[in-house]
Amino acid sequence: MNSPNYEERRHKLLKNFRGQQDLAVDGMLITGPANVRYLTGFSGDSSWLFLAAANTIILSDSRYETQLADECPGVDVEIRDASSTSNDMAAGVISKANVKRIGIESDHLTLSQHAALCGKITAAQLIPTSGLVERLREVKDPWELEQIREAIHIAQRGIAVVRSSLRPGQTETEVRYLLEAAMRDFGANGTAFEPIVGVGPTAALPHAHAGSRRISESPILLIDWGAQTASHYRSDLTRVFFTGKPTTEMEQVYKIVLQAQQAAIKAIRPGVKCSDVDMIARRLIEDAGFGKYFGHGLGHGFGLEIHESVRMSPLSTQEFEAGMVVTVEPGIYLPGKFGVRIEDDILVTTEGNEVLSCVPREFEEAIVPFLA
């Protein structure tokens, strides 16, 4: 497949929201940038999509006029100049379209934007909706799976370069930029997010920025990274490397995290509750006495964005479906000492699941030759 079928995606959404009796909307104003991209292929921002049975219109500004013509051939485009607002345009388009109930995206409209829209739109009622496009995006189509596989491939090639070139004197920041450059060399359009590179105590901060600690300062190095393809799809992986002799505690913690991750992955299949899979990993870590050091959810969907629906946490209410792609990333963080997180990317299949990522993850494999 060379490109996604945007028309089919829009058709699915139309069918979904027109079929929901309780919503009874006859048009939608899509304001989430990733949702607009998913439904049209447009890669810019500050642009909205108005969708109804007889309308597919992107509302944008003059900065994007040429780009829209390139990226969204066949889609109607309305361009505002510097003296009018998105709300003015939306009001105009909606009044012309003659629809009465417009679905709006509650997750992608601020209170201010909503108040301003309400002030402009008098011909139709605005009906809050949540997650309609996100729901479609949860299950990836074959073209999207190709992109995600490519994003994982690039990330894996990048980390192999970094791992093989680790030196005691390197700082976290140097490792980060080497990784970014390596991924670009293998075709990345950029990183999936700012890579986390943490030595020792920095690895105990689940969302640390790479700083000035050197590899030699601790035997433990945590890297959480991903690549972004030219098509804007992402990967998300984490590995811990031992760049010196691991302590007994490090070995113990590593093996608990790995065991929790593997047990959770094993349980993923269509129909299983996301919260149940989270609980499998959480229980194992709790039973080992580290429950209070695992404070985040087990994993999340990803694709066009790095955090997408579905989420795996004790609060999740969803079940897995074939075609979903999620991270599984339990961790144990010992403040001031070190942290371990192991993260892979998993595709839910009709039979169970497929682990898409294949960076070595056994304890022995985490020990870096020449250094440890």
Add this chain to the structure above:
Amino acid sequence: MNSPNYEERRHKLLKNFRGQQDLAVDGMLITGPANVRYLTGFSGDSSWLFLAAANTIILSDSRYETQLADECPGVDVEIRDASSTSNDMAAGVISKANVKRIGIESDHLTLSQHAALCGKITAAQLIPTSGLVERLREVKDPWELEQIREAIHIAQRGIAVVRSSLRPGQTETEVRYLLEAAMRDFGANGTAFEPIVGVGPTAALPHAHAGSRRISESPILLIDWGAQTASHYRSDLTRVFFTGKPTTEMEQVYKIVLQAQQAAIKAIRPGVKCSDVDMIARRLIEDAGFGKYFGHGLGHGFGLEIHESVRMSPLSTQEFEAGMVVTVEPGIYLPGKFGVRIEDDILVTTEGNEVLSCVPREFEEAIVPFLA
């Protein structure tokens, strides 16, 4: 100054919102990440600040526990685990604080978040507010000005390296990454935003991504870039370089844009309307016959974020005040041919203004030696 006085900033905000009779709020829930950072120094995300006369509490999750202790000593912190939500925490904190009217940030709360908060908080009323912290952030304090000057300095050192090493065979993407690396070498924490590097027709897209066009494909190269300091302050500059002999049309367009920019800058002083300054540049471009090719606003405030209040456009309603820092960036974009934008960073002073950036901008200076 070594660090900002966060307590004073919070005190100012408290005084402001408690002094507004029409609001009559006795506490505020700050949900905009840059606003939380401005008021506390916390550099992570997913965290809210509750502020009342007797309370300064950051609501966060366990990923940020250690970072909060480092970055915000003396501020109360409430940490949620994976089985509770921000809304649960906010409701708990607000009910304990015994306040009756809570200001919320309408620009930083989605409809969904608002609905969820309303469902949890029964002890107090949520009062929409807009721009209270942004208003404080418009006028930079001396510490912030130091950071911004540093961000400009790094950006200028970076572009000097790039300019002096331009070669016909380089692609836009290669130039982009060279610029990013150079700015890091000069101390940047990263870029202020994804740099725009556009050759010829790509330069006609005001928000283009660097792609695979080579310098040799056109005599015109547009670069829009900025650095980010370790303290997260930004700069924002644009220059056009002639990497071959400019056509008469390029020279004409360049000189009109520069004239419009210089005339607009000259008009900036306290008490002048932002829309009037926009109009000065816009009229000059219109009178030269290129009005329809300048579709965006003239400039914007920046600091912790790349786009901050104030905005300069025909729709602006504000006036300049001493201490504001804004970009001035008129442009003319000829689709399929080329674009010219010239952007500098301006500090509004009590007497008028100071142009903080000093990359050469005359037409003759834009011609790159060895190439053109």
